[in-house]
Amino acid sequence: MDFNHYFTNDEIAHLLDEWVATYPGLIQVSSIGSSHEGRPIWLLTLTNQSTGTDMEKPAIWIDANIHATEITGTTSAMYIMHHLLTGYGTDEQITRQLDQSVYYIVPRVNPDGAGWAMAPIPRYVRSGVRPYPWEEKDEGLFTQDINGDGKILQMRFQDPNGDWKISSLDPRLMEKRPLNENGGTYFRLLPEGLLEDYDGYIVKMARPMEGLDFNRNFPFEWRTEGEQDGAGPFPASEPETRALVDFVVKHPNINLAITFHTFSGVILRPYSTKSDDDMNTDDLWVYKKIGELGTKITGYRCLSTFHDFKYHPKEVATGAFDDWMYDHLGIFTYTIELWDLPTEAGIKDRKLIEWWREHPHEEDLQILKWIDEHGASDAYMDWQPYDHPQLGKIELGGWNTMYTWRNPPLEFAESVVKNQYPYILSLGDLLPHLSIHSLNIDKLGEDKFHLNLVVENSGFLPSYTSQQSKSRKSSRPVRVELELADGVVLTSGKHREELGHLEGRSNKLEVTTYFADSPTDNRARLEWVIQATAGSKIKLKILSERAGLISREMTLQ
Numbered sequence: 299m300d301f302n303h304y305f306t307n308d309e310i311a312h313l314l315d316e317w318v319a320t321y322p323g324l325i326q327v328s329s330i331g332s333s334h335e336g337r338p339i340w341l342l343t344l345t346n347q348s349t350g351t352d353m354e355k356p357a358i359w360i361d362a363n364i365h366a367t368e369i370t371g372t373t374s375a376m377y378i379m380h381h382l383l384t385g386y387g388t389d390e391q392i393t394r395q396l397d398q399s400v401y402y403i404v405p406r407v408n409p410d411g412a413g414w415a416m417a418p419i420p421r422y423v424r425s426g427v428r429p430y431p432w433e434e435k436d437e438g439l440f441t442q443d444i445n446g447d448g449k450i451l452q453m454r455f456q457d458p459n460g461d462w463k464i465s466s467l468d469p470r471l472m473e474k475r476p477l478n479e480n481g482g483t484y485f486r487l488l489p490e491g492l493l494e495d496y497d498g499y500i501v502k503m504a505r506p507m508e509g510l511d512f513n514r515n516f517p518f519e520w521r522t523e524g525e526q527d528g529a530g531p532f533p534a535s536e537p538e539t540r541a542l543v544d545f546v547v548k549h550p551n552i553n554l555a556i557t558f559h560t561f562s563g564v565i566l567r568p569y570s571t572k573s574d575d576d577m578n579t580d581d582l583w584v585y586k587k588i589g590e591l592g593t594k595i596t597g598y599r600c601l602s603t604f605h606d607f608k609y610h611p612k613e614v615a616t617g618a619f620d621d622w623m624y625d626h627l628g629i630f631t632y633t634i635e636l637w638d639l640p641t642e643a644g645i646k647d648r649k650l651i652e653w654w655r656e657h658p659h660e661e662d663l664q665i666l667k668w669i670d671e672h673g674a675s676d677a678y679m680d681w682q683p684y685d686h687p688q689l690g691k692i693e694l695g696g697w698n699t700m701y702t703w704r705n706p707p708l709e710f711a712e713s714v715v716k717n718q719y720p721y722i723l724s725l726g727d728l729l730p731h732l733s734i735h736s737l738n739i740d741k742l743g744e745d746k747f748h749l750n751l752v753v754e755n756s757g758f759l760p761s762y763t764s765q766q767s768k769s770r771k772s773s774r775p776v777r778v779e780l781e782l783a784d785g786v787v788l789t790s791g792k793h794r795e796e797l798g799h800l801e802g803r804s805n806k807l808e809v810t811t812y813f814a815d816s817p818t819d820n821r822a823r824l825e826w827v828i829q830a831t832a833g834s835k836i837k838l839k840i841l842s843e844r845a846g847l848i849s850r851e852m853t854l855q
């Protein structure tokens with residue numbers, strides 16, 4: 299398998315069929331919905347089906363490519379699946395995980411948008427391809443490939459009032475005009491495209507025709523078009539978003555989630571809308587710990603979207619998937635922004651958002667040099683004269699952003715996704731996991747038995763995942779059901795018992811021995827006294843939505 303590759307929709311469908319045929323006991327494919335243009339949204343369930351159905355096991359969620367151009371996420375999801383499937387039976391960690399837990403993977407949430415982005419004549423939209431909010435075109439510039447070379451580059455033309463000039467470091471580069479400089483040759487810089495209703499004078503950036511952003515359409519603090527662009531007419535209004543919401547709420551076994559985006563080389567965590575001070579503190583500690591693990595493995599920093607990834611210091615985004623998953627359901631969810639061109643070019647620990655407003659021009663050259671060496675031949679194009687139907691004589695050239703900034707050059711795709719894989723596997727080791735610590739039957743006398751059950755959670759996370767889940771009541775407490783054959787009578791204890799929740803190790807994060815505070819709060823005990831003739835059968839079921847299900851059949855003797 300070559301993962302220096304960006305998968306088309308057809309290639310994904312083909313590969314999934316192949317995997318299902320090759321590993322029938324480990325992977326199941328289903329379509330959880332249809333996109334706006336009618337394409338299936340594939341969901342893969344990876345678990346060893348002979349050790350129980352997916353719903354009986356704790357789960358991890360992975361999705362990718364909700365934003366149209368962020369196709370590296372899909373490569374990452376495909377890489378993870380390939381390695382889980384081929385590692386089963388030989389790799390101890392993978393085998394244990396697929397025996398005991400389940401991965402739900404949506405490799406491409408947005409097949410329409412990705413299809414447009416990867417077409418021979420590409421079109422880039424934020425998310426959906428449905429015209430929104432209006433059916434008519436706005437006036438102004440629409441980004442598109444105007445010369446049919448398969449690339450959407452940049453346009454420049456001279457204007458004495460332009461804010462750009464040709465770089466003093468490299469004539470292919472553009473440099474910002476200093477605020478107090480006059481008398482030079484200046485340029486306007488625009489994305490490659492055509493103008494709607496151009497009057498010959500005013501160049502306006504048009505509102506995008508397909509203005510939806512699926513990652514604003516989730517039911518967390520959703521806002522109208524007047525308050526936030528592209529969030530859709532109502533929460534989960536779009537079929538792609540709706541498919542995810544429907545599936546997730548029907549699968550309360552999900553504890554952890556990763557949503558792959560590009561770019562910035564960072565692991566983002568909730569909230570987008572509020573400060574860490576306003577979060578549940580215990581959950582924040584866990585969020586940070588799991589994030590630190592990610593930083594250690596991938597090199598990506600783990601940051602709060604609110605504190606470190608706001609596009610504008612005074613504006614927050616609402617309706618995002620990770621916020622909804624955590625806030626409503628208490629699922630620890632991280633948004634991984636794969637790939638960062640400046641970092642790759644040697645610009646370390648940049649301020650992710652501020653960098654766009656302010657950085658030394660030398661860094662632009664550093665990035666261009668890296669691309670010259672490592673990018674495809676069309677990654678950065680020399681400026682060429684072009685007769686624009688509306689703007690007249692202009693030049694086309696500059697960044698081919700799709701395979702430089704938005705996604706790694708093809709030869710770097712595998713190294714980017716490979717880097718994430720061990721982190722994903724380590725998340726699989728954090729799930730809560732229900733197990734039986736002891737189960738004893740003692741004969742008390744003629745036809746009288748004592749049943750002693752100690753259940754435990756052997757995972758890192760508790761059976762309720764997070765404090766948020768507990769306060770939202772989004773996960774049921776652990777319960778035990780006893781099924782008795784005819785003639786078997788309970789003399790003490792109940793057929794159905796609530797065990798409450800079982801802690802894991804996530805509430806024991808203090809690193810100092812001083813507190814010596816490590817109770818067995820991951821265990822619970824139940825007792826029954828049963829009247830029955832020897833040889834009678836009883837059935838025991840221990841159920842936890844988040845940590846799994848255990849069934850046992852016993853004979854009283």
Ligand SMILES: [Zn+2]
Pocket residue numbers: 365368559560
């Ligand atoms: Zn994104």
